[in-house]
Amino acid sequence: MFHLDPVRIPQKYPGKKYFKGPKAGQYSCNPLGKNPGDLWVIPNVKSNHVEKTEHPCQFPVELIERLVLSLTNEGDWVLDPFLGTGTTVIAAIRHGRRGAGAETVPKYVELARQRIQQEMQGTLRTRPMDRPVYDPVESGNSLTIAPWEKTPQQATLFEENPPDGRKAAP
Numbered sequence: 358m359f360h361l362d363p364v365r366i367p368q369k370y371p372g373k374k375y376f377k378g379p380k381a382g383q384y385s386c387n388p389l390g391k392n393p394g395d396l397w398v399i400p401n402v403k404s405n406h407v408e409k410t411e412h413p414c415q416f417p418v419e420l421i422e423r424l425v426l427s428l429t430n431e432g433d434w435v436l437d438p439f440l441g442t443g444t445t446v447i448a449a450i451r452h453g454r455r456g457a458g459a460e461t462v463p464k465y466v467e468l469a470r471q472r473i474q475q476e477m478q479g480t481l482r483t484r485p486m487d488r489p490v491y492d493p494v495e496s497g498n499s500l501t502i503a504p505w506e507k508t509p510q511q512a513t514l515f516e517e518n519p520p521d522g523r524k525a526a527p
């Protein structure tokens with residue numbers, strides 16, 4: 358069992374159409390999105406992630422949401438015997454499933470309890486499942502350009518025949 362439709366992701370070319378054959382002119386992709394495939398690109402929970410707690414290896418909620426939606430039905434039980442901060446139970450509750458878990462570290466049990474309560478009250482902040490992954494190059498982030506490529510003056514330091522007549526560095 359794998360429910361594909363709830364976990365489809367946006368097409369790269371949603372406007373693409375068949376250009377020949379009996380379906381010519383019709384859209385060639387599924388309007389619900391494409392299959393997420395074998396490689397799931399989801400940002401991990403590091404320091405500036407909205408979900409970050411003091412747990413050192415917390416999973417992003419959107420990762421478990423995708424598993425819950427594709428592999429379970431509404432009303433099912435979802436068990437995570439290594440619960441950590443409660444991510445699995447949060448994803449389960451969010452999508453109409455029931456959640457259970459075990460955790461040996463009291464500090465994490467308390468964190469999980471708080472986060473699950475926040476989820477039930479609708480106040481838990483998480484990264485949305487459908488938010489595209491930030492691409493610094495596409496976004497024009499200036500840090501993606503190497504400093505020595507920014508000014509032509511700096512580039513001449515590496516040239517064999519500098520245009521202003523200076524001797525090239527040995």
Ligand SMILES: C[S@@+](CC[C@H](N)C(=O)[O-])C[C@H]1O[C@@H](n2cnc3c(N)ncnc32)[C@H](O)[C@@H]1O
Nearest residue numbers: 414415416439440441442443444459460461462
């Ligand atoms: C990879 S972390 C899970 C993180 C969790 N998915 C989250 O998003 O917060 C594994 C957790 O399993 C707990 N753990 C380790 N051995 C355990 C055991 N025998 N029974 C229950 N929990 C255990 C650890 O304390 C740790 O919090």
